[in-house]
Amino acid sequence: MKFNKSLSAGLMLFGSLIGGAPSYAQDVPKTAFVHLFEWGWQDIAQECEEFLGPKGFAAVQVSPPQKSVDNPAWWSRYQPVSYAFEGRSGNRAQFADMVQRCKNVGVDIYVDAVINHMAAWNRNFPEVPYGVNDFNSCTSDINYSNRWSVQNCDLVGLNDLKTSSEYVRQKIADYMNDAISMGVAGFRIDAAKHMPAEDIAAIKSKLHGTPYIFQEVIGAENEPVKPGEYTYIGDVTEFFFARTLGPKFKHGGIKDLQGIGSWNGWLSSSDAVTFVTNHDEERHNPGQVLSHQGFGNLYFLGNVFTLAYPYGYPKVMSGYYFNDFDAGPPATGIHTGNACGFDGGDWVCEHRWRGVANMVAFRNHTAAEWRVTNWWDDGYNQVAFGRGGLGFVVINRDDNKGINQGFATGMPAGEYCDIISGDFNSQTGTCSGTTISVDSSGYAHFTVASHNAAAIHVGAKVGQTCTDCDKKPATPVTATNLCYDNAANHTSPTLYYWGAQPAGSLTNATWPGVTMTANGDFYCHDVETELSSVNVIFSNQGANKSNDLTTTTGTCYSDGSWKSLADCGFTLITEEDNDNDNATQICYDNQQGFSQPYLYFWNVDAATPIANATWPGQAMTQQNGQYCYDFGTNLTSLKVIFSDQGSRQTLDMNVSAPNLCYANGEWKDLSQCTSNTNGGNETWYFRGTANGWGLTALDYNEQTGLYTTTQTFNGEESPARFKIDDGSWTESYPSTDYQVGDYATYQIHFNSSTKAISVTQH
Structure with a gap:
């Protein structure tokens, strides 16, 4: 989907939208999230689909979804009266719909969990009870x-829950597990400082799967409760960052x-959640x-600085305009009757x-080089720095003086889009703003006005199109689906059909x-019956309708023509898949280098009943890499x-046949992971920090059909990492360096057919 909204003249440079690629590159990590403060569930769902997913945001922190006191003030959301999903952002069904719609476009939902206390009234809450x-x-x-x-008295008169109680812990866990059952991927623990860390850890131990946890702990020099006490549970908010x-x-x-x-x-x-401001700080x-x-x-x-600098997991604040401390949110959201401030609305x-959204892409594309390089400053208010040759940013905070000079960026030669002044279109390789040339020595000239910035990165190189940004589906579908690429950028694609x-x-x-x-990047509807012909119209809930079209089931309307679902990239769920004997296994390439991979499973839908596993599950057996x-x-x-016998576990993952590897x-079709290797007639090399990125030939194991090597990492560089290479850098796997723990020895296996790498620690 594309966004090319323009703003009224005279707005400051940040007051514009970014024009986006139709899909976020699949191999680029997502390294920043947004707090859509007091947004409604329907607005968030639409924002995920139209903006956050395509722009590479990792997640949305949503306001507390539980039933709270009836008061228009923003702080009423932090006074729960029950754990029912009911409030001014929407009801339970709307919440579940939002979670799934965001998940479908690669955006996680983090719930702001108010679990330290209940509302400030009598100590009787029968709905919990x-x-x-x-x-x-x-x-x-x-x-x-x-x-x-701090940890046992009422916080500003709010009834302090006895989180040392097993009953209270279970009630809190039940609420959080309810959210997890709807697909919630993580939680912000509100007022975590006011609960002993061991209480939060006990609650976390009752949660299903491995949700992401970050905890609100405001550190102060002379106070006994420190943020570092909570890092063994999950990430912690670093208030020093915003306040510095x-x-x-x-x-x-x-x-x-x-x-x-x-x-x-x-x-x-690795433990810090950072921000420029949050909903509390901008008020308090x-x-x-x-x-x-x-x-x-x-x-x-x-x-711009926060998203460029390699520290922490940054959260972008996105709220509403207010003059009164207590003021609640606008009555309607940007998709339901109101608008953003740059369009004359009440939401910031x-x-x-543009610069903020584009700097999310900058952070994502520079994540592989988690370091600052080529730092420059003028001694006061002008700074510039690189990210290991993957990006470079110049920030001019000076009130009067511009920047007009060259910098050693360390980046490959080429013409790059300044993503602060314009938008890069990865499909066409074009830039709507200023372009900046980097010469063969990595040198580039920047002109940056007062109170402005400029930034370039390897994902926004002019003339370079994204090789992994074609529209892609997210989940398999049945052959009775009709799908649409939404080239018209409908906010709510609708399918009308007749004459089947x-x-x-x-x-x-x-x-x-x-x-x-x-x-994924498509919209689908399952008519649940095979049709030889059907007439259809796509529209935006009746507006901006397409021409009358005719098709059959099992088709996809993409780039203005009908194609098979397979040609649009969909995997079909068929009876043949269900009858396939290979569909009895789950396989894993052990990218994390577990010494003994374990599989934990639950909610299994199979030909014969399978009980949920007991943590950490079942040991997995090595075969074909x-x-x-x-x-x-x-x-x-x-x-x-x-997991590695219960430790270092991955996130929860939903799996559907035939993609069981x-x-x-x-997730790939099992056949793609068990292909035969090429019999040892190839030469592959290890390159990494352990051998100074030189060439160490891999040995071929006839018994396993894999290429192998044993390597010891002794702190040569941080982080410890490697690639498997053909010796010329032409073919190197994986695309992003494979990271392992330092000061350890690993046996590394490489499947030359599937290019899968597995690692076992000795």
């Missing part, structure tokens, strides 16, 4: 110099931000942090500012028809987690 004995007894004001007081960044951009001295995150007392990058601490309130382009530049929509043959096989739809379901587990019966669908980060 909670009674007086389920709360701590301290109602005194909190003394922040006393740990017990803000003053430097407001008052000057951004050159001092070099090394931010590495200072004593800060969380490590407006004097210290940057926000949309009165800081002009400085707030924008703070976001920071995530849609054979006669009487399908009742005519009622105009404008049925709402289609997102499936993969680790497999045979269920002994044909599989249709299931949920799985891979997880290799190179995606």
Whole structure:
């Protein structure tokens, strides 16, 4: 899908939308998420489909979904009265629909979980139920110099739950598991500082699967409760980041931000969630942090820096305009009657500012080089730095002085799109803004005005089209589906059908028809019967309708013509698949280098009943370069987690036949993972930090049909990583360096047919 909205003249440089590729490249990691504060579920679902998915956002943090006190103020969402999915953002059905629609386009949902307390009224919450004995007894004001007081007394009068109680822990876990059952991928733990870490850990142990967890812990120098106490459970919010960044951009001295995150007392990058501001800080601490309130382009530049600098997992704030501290959100969302501020509406929509959205792509494309290179500053308010040859950014916070000079970027030669001034179209390889030339020595000239920025990265090279951005489906479909590429960019694609043959096989739809379901970059509808002919019209809930079209089931309308579902990239679910003997196994290429891969499974739909596994599940057996587990019966669908005998587990994954092999980060048909190798008549090499990126030939094992080597990593570079290469860099696998733990020895296996790599630690 494309977004080419223009804004009114005279707006600041951040006030524009980015023009996007139709699909986010599949091999580029997603490294930033957005907080759509107080957005409704229907608006979030549509935003995932139209903007967040195509732009490479990893996830959305949503406002607390549970039933809360009836009050228009924003803070009412943080006063729960039950754990029912009911509130001003929508009901349970709308919430579940949002989660699935976002998931279908590669965007996870993180729930803001209010589990420290209940609302500020009597201690009787019958809908849970909670009674007086389920709360701590301290109602005194909190003394922040006393740990017990911080974690056992009521927070600003809110009834403090007794999270040491097994009953309370289970009730909280039941609520979170309910969210997980609808597809929620993670949680922000509100007010985590006010709960002992062991209580949160106990609750987490009751959760299904391995949801992503990050915890709100506000650190203070003279307080006993420290953010680092919680990192063994999950990530933690690093408030020092916003509170350091803000003053430097407001008052000057951004050159001092070099090394931010590495200072004593800060969380490590792998544990930190960072932000420029959040919903609390822009209200409670407006004097210290940057926000949309009165800081002009400085707030924008703070976001550019945050997304460019390799520290933490950044969260982009996206809220609404307010003058009153208590003010609740606008009555309608940007897709349901209101609009973003740059279109005259009441929502700020920071995530849609061109430079912010494009810097998400910058961060994603530079993730493989998690370091700062070629740092430059003018001694005060102008900085520039690279990301290991994958990107380069120039930020000019100076009030008066421009930047007009060359920089050593370390990047490959070529013409790049300045993603701050314009948008890069990965399908055409064109840039709507300024382009910047990098010469053969990696040198480039930048001209950047006061309070402005410029940025280039390898994913936005002019003339280079994305080789992995064709429209792609997300899940298999049956042969009775009709699918559509939504080339018209409908906000809610609708299918109207009539005149189906054979006669009487399908009742005519009622105009404008049925709402289609997102499936990757397509929208589909299953008519659940085979048709030799049917007339259809695609529309946007009746508006902007297509011509009358005629087709059969099992087809896809893409690029203005009908194609088979297979030609559009869909995998078909057929009876033959279900009868295939190979559909009895789950296989895994062990990309994470587990010493003994285990398979944990639940919700198994199979030809004969399969009980849920007991954690950590079943040991997998190595065969043909993969680790497999045979269920002994044909599989249709299931949920799985891979782990190293229970540790270092993957995220929950939904699996459907015939794609039962997880290799190179995606589910594939089992036949693609068990192909025979080429009998040892090839030469493959190990290149990595262990051998200084030289060439070490792999040995061929006739018994397994795999190429192997044993390598020891001793801290030569960080992180420890490698590739398997043909000796010329022409063929190197995987596309992004394979990372392993340092100071360890590994046996590395390579399947030359499937290009799958598996690693076993010695």
